[in-house]
Amino acid sequence: MNRISITADRNYEVVIDIDWQKAIEPYLANRGQVAVIVSETMRDRIVNLPVTDAQIHIFTVPDSEAGKSFSTYQKVLDWLGAAGFTRNDLIVAVGGGAVTDLSGFVASSWLRGIDWVAVPTTLAAMVDAAVGGKTGINSEYGKNLIGSFYSPIAVLVDLAWLDSLSDRDFAAGLAEVIKCGFIVDAKIVELLKEKNLFEVRSDRGLTLELITRSITVKAKVVSGDFKESFDREILNYGHTLGHAIELHSKYTLRHGECVSIGLVFAANLANQCGILADQETDLHREILSNLGLPTSYESRHWSELRANMAIDKKSRSGTLRFVAISEIGETLRIEAPSESDLLAAYERLGS
Numbered sequence: 205m206n207r208i209s210i211t212a213d214r215n216y217e218v219v220i221d222i223d224w225q226k227a228i229e230p231y232l233a234n235r236g237q238v239a240v241i242v243s244e245t246m247r248d249r250i251v252n253l254p255v256t257d258a259q260i261h262i263f264t265v266p267d268s269e270a271g272k273s274f275s276t277y278q279k280v281l282d283w284l285g286a287a288g289f290t291r292n293d294l295i296v297a298v299g300g301g302a303v304t305d306l307s308g309f310v311a312s313s314w315l316r317g318i319d320w321v322a323v324p325t326t327l328a329a330m331v332d333a334a335v336g337g338k339t340g341i342n343s344e345y346g347k348n349l350i351g352s353f354y355s356p357i358a359v360l361v362d363l364a365w366l367d368s369l370s371d372r373d374f375a376a377g378l379a380e381v382i383k384c385g386f387i388v389d390a391k392i393v394e395l396l397k398e399k400n401l402f403e404v405r406s407d408r409g410l411t412l413e414l415i416t417r418s419i420t421v422k423a424k425v426v427s428g429d430f431k432e433s434f435d436r437e438i439l440n441y442g443h444t445l446g447h448a449i450e451l452h453s454k455y456t457l458r459h460g461e462c463v464s465i466g467l468v469f470a471a472n473l474a475n476q477c478g479i480l481a482d483q484e485t486d487l488h489r490e491i492l493s494n495l496g497l498p499t500s501y502e503s504r505h506w507s508e509l510r511a512n513m514a515i516d517k518k519s520r521s522g523t524l525r526f527v528a529i530s531e532i533g534e535t536l537r538i539e540a541p542s543e544s545d546l547l548a549a550y551e552r553l554g555s
């Protein structure tokens with residue numbers, strides 16, 4: 205078992221490599237009611253919860269981004285209202301990043317904030333979404349535009365969930381892992397170099413090390429800048445174009461798949477601006493494509509993606525800002541890059 209502490213609006217631990225049904229027990233003590241929020245696909249997996257005096261409700265929400273809609277958010281609040289949830293009650297989010305994002309936002313807004321525990325069930329949620337206290341839902345104007353900074357009281361990472369995860373979702377989670385490598389932890393890049401998806405998936409020790417290292421990166425960054433005044437932005441490496449593609453694809457692509465394309469774009473842009481060497485730039489595409497992740501997007505969509513990027517949360521008064529690296533582990537910002545550099549970086553992705 206590994207424990208990683210996070211300092212934020214409240215301090216909490218991410219506990220890695222545990223059996224979540226056992227680890228949840230202390231958090232259920234002295235609660236009147238507990239709401240387990242789970243996606244449709246995962247509903248049947250909620251069995252054998254510890255015996256507790258609390259009344260347990262299981263709320264099922266639509267899978268993936270459909271669960272991060274305003275209507276689902278409202279429905280969950282209505283459930284809590286009907287059940288008479290008080291400040292002593294608890295929300296447990298069991299699912300991928302979509303469920304942990306939604307549940308955290310529900311927890312932050314019901315009675316101006318009640319406790320919640322995150323039980324991430326995808327790799328992306330374990331290394332990223334469930335850690336760091338960013339919660340939210342989507343707006344028709346863009347991804348994650350409605351939300352709050354609101355930490356859980358614990359994050360319980362049970363690797364057994366990964367056994368049933370599709371290769372597609374496992375690979376999508378690895379996009380966030382490799383992002384942590386490029387921005388902070390060069391060892392992650394070393395560990396993933398020349399590895400294919402099967403080699404990573406089938407090596408439990410490697411998977412555990414990658415998860416622990418990625419959460420360590422995230423914990424360190426968010427503990428220093430919980431509300432993303434500046435430093436935390438580095439976790440958005442690859443996300444500016446990534447979010448634009450996610451919106452453009454109408455969420456048919458996984459978040460991690462869009463981040464993968466966005467990472468190659470960010471490397472191309474830094475290379476285009478003379479900041480990142482060719483070798484490190486090429487390494488982005490090499491590692492991501494070896495893992496089976498997409499690294500290109502149709503060239504004809506540039507103008508729509510460019511428009512989508514304008515509402516990125518890092519933009520300031522209409523000026524685009526990108527997280528970039530100058531070498532592995534060294535981050536910086538590219539402010540207001542020229543339109544020709546942006547287009548050239550995008551065209552280098554290929555179709």
Ligand SMILES: NC(=O)c1ccc[n+]([C@@H]2O[C@H](COP(=O)([O-])OP(=O)(O)OC[C@H]3O[C@@H](n4cnc5c(N)ncnc54)[C@H](O)[C@@H]3O)[C@@H](O)[C@H]2O)c1
Pocket residue numbers: 243244245246267268269272299300301302303305325326327328329332333334335336337338339348365366368369370373376377458459460
């Ligand atoms: N809050 C943050 O800091 C943060 C960071 C990264 C991503 N996110 C958000 O997380 C979301 C993406 O999360 P995701 O990649 O986990 O996708 P997801 O939550 O959409 O889950 C993907 C699919 O996997 C299924 N699933 C979940 N666990 C499973 C398991 N163990 N076995 C089999 N199937 C399983 C889900 O039901 C769903 O159909 C996006 O909405 C993204 O914006 C948030």
